Amino acid sequence: MKRKRVGVVVFDDVEVLDFCGPFEVFSAARLDEERRREEPSPFEVVLVAEKSDPVIASGGMKVIPEHTFHTCPPLDILVVPGGWGTRRELKNPVMLDWLKARAAEVETLTAVCTGSMLLGFAGLLDGLHATTHWKSLDWMRDSFPAVSVHYEQHVVENGRVVTSAGISAGIDMALKVVARYCGEPVARATARHMEYPYPDSNARRV
Numbered sequence: 431m432k433r434k435r436v437g438v439v440v441f442d443d444v445e446v447l448d449f450c451g452p453f454e455v456f457s458a459a460r461l462d463e464e465r466r467r468e469e470p471s472p473f474e475v476v477l478v479a480e481k482s483d484p485v486i487a488s489g490g491m492k493v494i495p496e497h498t499f500h501t502c503p504p505l506d507i508l509v510v511p512g513g514w515g516t517r518r519e520l521k522n523p524v525m526l527d528w529l530k531a532r533a534a535e536v537e538t539l540t541a542v543c544t545g546s547m548l549l550g551f552a553g554l555l556d557g558l559h560a561t562t563h564w565k566s567l568d569w570m571r572d573s574f575p576a577v578s579v580h581y582e583q584h585v586v587e588n589g590r591v592v593t594s595a596g597i598s599a600g601i602d603m604a605l606k607v608v609a610r611y612c613g614e615p616v617a618r619a620t621a622r623h624m625e626y627p628y629p630d631s632n633a634r635r636v
Contacts, residue, residue: 431461434611436475437505437532439545440485440493441525443515447597448542449477449487452509455604455620461612463619472612478502480524488513499528507607508536511600512544512563520551530554538607539591542600546593550574558588563596564636584634595634602629 436456438449456473460466479485479495487493497503510529519525529552533539541549546562547570549555556576561567561583571579580586585594585603594603605628609617621628 431472431611433470433472433474434506434537435503436473436507436509437478437497437502437536438475438509439511439529440477440479440487440495441515441519442486443513443518444485444487444493444511445513445543445597446487446489446491448511448513448545448600449509451598451601452511452540452542452604453477454624455601455608456507458623459608459612459616459620460623461616463623466623473507473608476502480522480528499524502532505532505536507538508532508540509600509604510539510541510545510548512542512547512596516544516548520548526552537590538610540603540607541593542603543594543596546570547573549591549593550577555591555593558591559586560588560591560593561586561595561634562593564634565596582634584629584632599635601626605629 453475456475457471459471477495478497480499482498485493533554543563544566559578561580562570605617618628
């Protein structure tokens with residue numbers, strides 16, 4: 431298959447595992463597990479931020495984005511993580527406008543945790559089913575009356591839009607996307623390589 435480019439959005443106070451979890455899944459995937467060292471992932475993963483300055487993630491991790499919103503190349507898959515920084519970004523018209531523009535171009539639009547709230551405030555969830563971190567479910571319900579909020583599901587797939595519960599749920603979400611593009615055996619092999627349990631159940635864990 432032709433390599434798919436995955437853009438992962440980062441911003442100050444982004445939750446580390448929200449973006450590192452999907453990054454690991456997509457970069458660790460292999461079509462031929464026996465040639466793991468010889469062949470690259472079928473996904474090219476890039477970090478994208480509004481500006482080129484280092485991003486300070488949760489816990490103080492400093493992250494250097496590869497692309498800015500202005501220089502970002504075409505994407506096939508977009509991952510929008512969450513974290514405390516979403517509270518600021520949902521009031522950032524540059525972020526919301528960029529998300530709307532890129533959402534119209536990508537094949538698959540995904541969000542982790544309160545990254546779903548960014549999609550909601552960008553008007554990208556109206557009429558869809560979605561979920562978010564368990565602490566923010568009521569916030570999502572009250573903010574977006576046109577969205578069917580799922581309280582019991584870990585990952586909600588609504589056509590090309592995929593949202594997930596909090597933090598570690600981004601790994602499960604990314605594995606489901608890998609399965610979409612490469613088949614479930616590849617997704618299961620990726621989870622096994624990571625020593626992560628493949629999400630056979632979609633029940634929320636809390």
